[in-house]
Amino acid sequence: xxxxxxxxxxxxxxxxxxxxxxxxxxxxxxxxxxxxxxxxxxxxxxxxxxxxxxxxxxxxxxxxxxxxxxxxxxxxxxxxxxxxxxxxxxxxxxxxxxxxxxx
Amino acid sequence: xxxxxxxxxxxxxxxxxxxxxxxxxxxxxxxxxxxxxxxxxxxxxxxxxxxxxxxxxxxxxxxxxxxxxxxxxxxxxxxxxxxxxxxxxxxxxxxxxxxxxxxxxxxxxxxxxxxxxxxxxxxxxxxxxxxxxxxxxxxxxxxxxxxxxxxxxxxxxxxxxxxxxxxxxxxxxxxxxxxxxxxxxxxxxxxxxxxxxxxxxxxxxxxxxxxxxxxxxxxxxxxxxxxxxxxxxxxxxxxxxxxxxxxxxxxxxxxxxxxxxxxxxxxxxxxxxxxxxxxxxxxxxxxxxxxxxxxxxxxxxxxxxxxxxxxxxxxxxxxxxxxxxxxxxxxxxxxxxxxxxxxxxxxxxxxxxxxxxxxxxxxxxxxxxxxxxxxxxxxxxxxxxxxxxxxxxxxxxxxxxxxxxxxxxxxxxxxxxxxxxxxxxxxxxxxxxxxxxxxxxxxxxxxxxxxxxxxxxxxxxxxxxxxxxxxxxxxxxxxxxxxxxxxxxxxxxxxxxxxxxxxxxxxxxxxxxxxxxxxxxxxxx
Numbered sequence: 001x002x003x004x005x006x007x008x009x010x011x012x013x014x015x016x017x018x019x020x021x022x023x024x025x026x027x028x029x030x031x032x033x034x035x036x037x038x039x040x041x042x043x044x045x046x047x048x049x050x051x052x053x054x055x056x057x058x059x060x061x062x063x064x065x066x067x068x069x070x071x072x073x074x075x076x077x078x079x080x081x082x083x084x085x086x087x088x089x090x091x092x093x094x095x096x097x098x099x100x101x102x103x
Numbered sequence: 104x105x106x107x108x109x110x111x112x113x114x115x116x117x118x119x120x121x122x123x124x125x126x127x128x129x130x131x132x133x134x135x136x137x138x139x140x141x142x143x144x145x146x147x148x149x150x151x152x153x154x155x156x157x158x159x160x161x162x163x164x165x166x167x168x169x170x171x172x173x174x175x176x177x178x179x180x181x182x183x184x185x186x187x188x189x190x191x192x193x194x195x196x197x198x199x200x201x202x203x204x205x206x207x208x209x210x211x212x213x214x215x216x217x218x219x220x221x222x223x224x225x226x227x228x229x230x231x232x233x234x235x236x237x238x239x240x241x242x243x244x245x246x247x248x249x250x251x252x253x254x255x256x257x258x259x260x261x262x263x264x265x266x267x268x269x270x271x272x273x274x275x276x277x278x279x280x281x282x283x284x285x286x287x288x289x290x291x292x293x294x295x296x297x298x299x300x301x302x303x304x305x306x307x308x309x310x311x312x313x314x315x316x317x318x319x320x321x322x323x324x325x326x327x328x329x330x331x332x333x334x335x336x337x338x339x340x341x342x343x344x345x346x347x348x349x350x351x352x353x354x355x356x357x358x359x360x361x362x363x364x365x366x367x368x369x370x371x372x373x374x375x376x377x378x379x380x381x382x383x384x385x386x387x388x389x390x391x392x393x394x395x396x397x398x399x400x401x402x403x404x405x406x407x408x409x410x411x412x413x414x415x416x417x418x419x420x421x422x423x424x425x426x427x428x429x430x431x432x433x434x435x436x437x438x439x440x441x442x443x444x445x446x447x448x449x450x451x452x453x454x455x456x457x458x459x460x461x462x463x464x465x466x467x468x469x470x471x472x473x474x475x476x477x478x479x480x481x482x483x484x485x486x487x488x489x490x491x492x493x494x495x496x497x498x499x500x501x502x503x504x505x506x507x508x509x510x511x512x513x514x515x516x517x518x519x520x521x522x523x524x525x526x527x528x529x530x531x532x533x534x535x536x537x538x539x540x541x542x543x544x545x546x547x548x549x550x551x552x553x554x555x556x557x558x559x560x561x562x563x564x565x566x567x568x569x570x571x572x573x574x575x576x577x578x579x580x581x582x583x584x585x586x587x588x589x590x591x592x593x594x595x596x597x598x599x600x601x602x603x604x605x606x607x608x609x610x611x612x613x614x615x616x617x618x619x620x621x622x623x624x625x626x627x628x
């Protein structure tokens with residue numbers, strides 16, 4: 001019973017946190033297709049590509065990494081340029097979309 | 104005095120030797136670099152941009168076409184790839200110095216003049232993977248109701264080569280992958296043997312042909328028929344294959360069983376403007392009506408008919424049109440509808456009489472793909488898609504009995520390939536205009552001849568194909584979409600997603616029954 005309350009509470013918390021970010025996986029899908037998929041693909045990684053796959057990766061990790069690339073605290077000629085074009089909202093949406101995809 | 108002269112001479116000789124050796128070392132290093140860059144180009148670029156730098160499914164890259172282009176812009180294009188196209192990002196695959204050197208190489212290399220690939224080269228390239236085909240099992244090693252249910256997908260692989268390049272075969276009733284046959288470079292065309300259900304032939308963009316045993320889902324033999332080019336046809340008796348190349352300008356007839364080359368044809372002729380030209384090979388087609396192949400000579404604007412008898416004699420039909428490309432058959436295979444890019448016409452040819460019947464108006468830059476023909480209210484209607492993005496984008500509909508244009512249906516963009524099936528209500532066309540529209544397929548109602556629905560498939564959606572029973576519509580969500588999406592052909596509800604790398608052409612084995620998609624699978628029309 002106690003654990004159930006705890007579960008409900010944490011579910012509520014997640015609900016709140018998702019809502020506060022208001023991430024849209026639909027917007028994320030469109031952005032990912034336009035910005036990321038060229039190199040990282042959508043679901044499965046190209047056998048030959050040197051780029052890491054993103055589907056199913058931790059949402060917070062993806063957000064942090066993209067923001068670091070955007071702020072150039074993490075250096076990559078190509079990613080600094082690409083992430084530089086993304087807003088906070090875009091980053092939330094993209095991270096949320098890739099996180100929910102099954103690899 | 105004498106000593107002095109000798110001394111002088113020897114000094115001269117010595118200094119000359121130094122001069123020459125340094126000059127030739129310089130020249131060698133230069134040649135080595137050129138050779139290295141040539142190889143790098145062949146290994147990474149040539150499968151799409153042409154082994155001769157003259158362009159193929161992607162633009163020509165040579166000193167003429169890249170004149171005045173910013174090297175920095177070219178470098179970043181190579182690094183990031185080009186969105187909305189098949190051009191992949193080479194960042195991390197080629198080093199920065201290789202990319203810079205490649206830009207220099209491309210901007211200083213003229214288009215190569217028809218590099219050779221001879222019948223001797225072909226013979227030397229023949230590979231045998233299964234020595235004794237008679238020991239192969241004599242029925243499918245997997246469960247399937249009918250071999251016609253097999254759908255083959257040409258998966259290009261992200262880089263047009265490598266592990267992702269393969270022919271993927273799917274059971275179109277269960278939507279499950281039955282087998283994958285690796286093709287090293289991008290698979291482009293899959294043809295099925297009309298006479299023996301076990302064989303399929305896969306051609307790549309680098310002109311290799313794989314003979315595939317569908318019962319065991321493996322390649323048994325392969326041969327390299329040229330440097331680039333998708334053209335391939337199988338004769339009605341399954342005994343011969345004809346393959347044609349963009350680079351070099353030739354075509355070859357192979358023994359379908361062994362893939363041994365039998366006869367080479369150099370492709371050249373007088374074009375409709377009276378000029379003698381060397382020509383790319385366009386479509387090649389076998390027909391159920393006779394033992395012949397028809398081949399379109401793209402630049403020469405001619406269609407050649409080759410009789411499959413001793414010596415393989417050729418009948419040339421001239422002045423067909425400017426820049427011919429693809430075609431489809433009608434009237435039991437006796438009539439051929441050939442697309443001419445530059446005249447924006449589709450030309451009806453009588454294969455029996457071996458002459459032009461009529462030049463029909465088509466949309467802008469017609470690309471008929473595999474073509475489609477349907478019987479509606481007693482009329483046989485042909486559907487023609489168009490590559491070009493012009494002011495008005497239409498799909499042309501012709502009455503194939505009267506050989507007359509009856510309607511141009513407005514669609515949302517350029518189109519590349521129509522799909523139809525006798526048992527399905529819609530003709531599907533792929534919108535290829537390079538923006539968000541490229542994600543979509545439009546469906547034309549066979550009866551009203553209007554667009555009634557647009558499907559958002561994702562990726563670069565192209566090459567629709569119906570399953571042999573007409574119940575399902577298969578579509579490649581190509582480029583970064585990386586999946587084939589399957590719809591119910593009536594409700595248009597999504598049924599399955601099948602993952603693969605950069606899928607392109609989709610080919611149902613049912614095609615051998617109905618010749619042209621949309622015609623009856625039960626009787627040859």
